[in-house]
Amino acid sequence: MNLSTSEATTFKTDYSVTAPLSMAFGVTSIIITSYILIIILSTKQLYTVTRLLTCNTCLASMLYCVVQFINYIHLLVIKWDTSDESCRWRGYFGYMSMVSFVYSYLLQVISRFFFIVLWNRYRWLTSYKAHFYVILFGWIVILTVPLPAILTTDIHFRPGELCWVASKYELHTYYIIVAYYVIPILSIVIFNVLIFIRIYQSRKTSVARSRTGKRDRDYEIFRNVMISFSVYFLGGLPIIIHMLVDVELLYSIGVVSVTFAVSMEKLVIIYLDRDIRILFRNFFCQKKTQVVPMTVFTVR
Template identity: 40%
Template sequence: MNSTTTTTTTSNNITTSFTDALSYYIVCSISAGFGLIAIILCLMIIILVKRTKPRLHTIRHLLICNTCIASIFYCLMQSLNYAFLIFLPGETSDVGCRWRGYFAYMSISASIYSYLVQAVSRLFYSVSGTKHQKLITFKSHYIMISIHWLVVIILPLPSVITTDIYFRPGLLCWVPFKHTLHVLYTVCAYYLTSIICITIIYVYIYLRVKRARQHAANMLHALHDKRDLEVLRNIVILLAIYISGGIPTIIFLVSSLETCYLLGIVTFTFTVVLEKIFTIILDRDLRITVRELIWHKNRVLPFAVIQPTIRYDLDRTRS
């Protein structure tokens, strides 16, 4: 009787383990597929900006390309973590897991803080564009991008300095929820700080535009502020799409529902795909460039142009 019970229990454990492994394999494969699509879209945007002169050679599109680079880094790091989870389960090193967690958190903060750089740029244009011309030059924005990447390298250092991240079978290398202080740090440093700053900048520019409408003495300045508000609104929309990918993971941390954990793996990269699609849709110049490119490739020559060629070929055949 005991032998039968033990055999049944072992069989159930093997079945459960196989089901979990299959679930991870399917979910991670889907997420990696979305990551590949996101990388292709990012590369397409970067190539279009580089090749389209002078329409897309602007500071705004430089910052969009910076966000695309951060998104490519994010998708690559997520796919790497999935590869270790599925194909390299024997890699149980705590040190290796900490470094994977470090690069994962670095890629997350790189993407989110890139939107903060865009918001600060709009603030410079709105407030200091006429008084301090140096703030709206390409050189100053290259410095901002350099600072951005320096910050995102420093922020996740607690992941490798502490021992809070360690290998856990079947789980990604994140900070466990039991390390409350470290979890609060990740939430504040990687998410809340940038979101609060972007919100403050958005509210400030909105109030500035509202005052400009009330005192419409300088219509040109009012129109410029309206353009800043439009661009900043797009930044907020794209950031909201990006952040929404982490909602299932937050629900998992609160409720411990495995379904939310698996769903979160997919939404991480799926929302990046959505964000890149909306980047093309919301940015007017980029949207026009893509539309012209598609129209040019699918354009059909009129019959009046083709007809002389056909007649010339017929005459050659008859002769």
């Protein structure tokens, strides 16, 4: 995960160290994410709107890890590919995978806004159909936002560097900062404020008290979404600070911390989601107990 890289820095990122670490965390995240998807898709009781959005975020995180893995392979192994056009496409997919993860969490917050704030007036917004359209629109935005990466020549091949926009292209860099981070994060903050206002107001009404079970469940899901996003946000904090102060050491830390945060975020999802946690635990316990009867039978 990166926004721009400075071509004139005293400290140079050693990708021979940071890339393998990032790749290892990426593979770990893919494995954990695959288990989550298998559990959700194989359990009909988990076919809910909330889990639909969880699957969407899982796919976005897998996309990010796979794309970054491929980019590191090109950087460390496929060194003969020096084409600027190829580099621009790698940059596009790299930025697109970053955008997909951030915006997937924005979609989750928007969904909680539908359930908590708009549920009384527009119940159709909480339906599967409405959320499918929201997800479809989200991916159209995700595919569109990074298009300047391939429509301009601001990304070009540089030996020993990933295919990102160099910081000397200030207009493109500012666009990345605003479109990739400021807009989605600010939107998340705004929706959070509106949701918290609704939560505060609902505690004073008798109508809300009559739906305590549903209300508490919606608030619990909203809390879990924000905790999971906070883990990812903290992992990307070194990169965000690097954008502001252009300290290459922070970028080096961010290369590893983001994929580490993606892995931790998946573990947090398992821990916070009671249903997934129980099924996840039963899945491994069942595999262990299957061995015991076989051993006893053999002894007999």
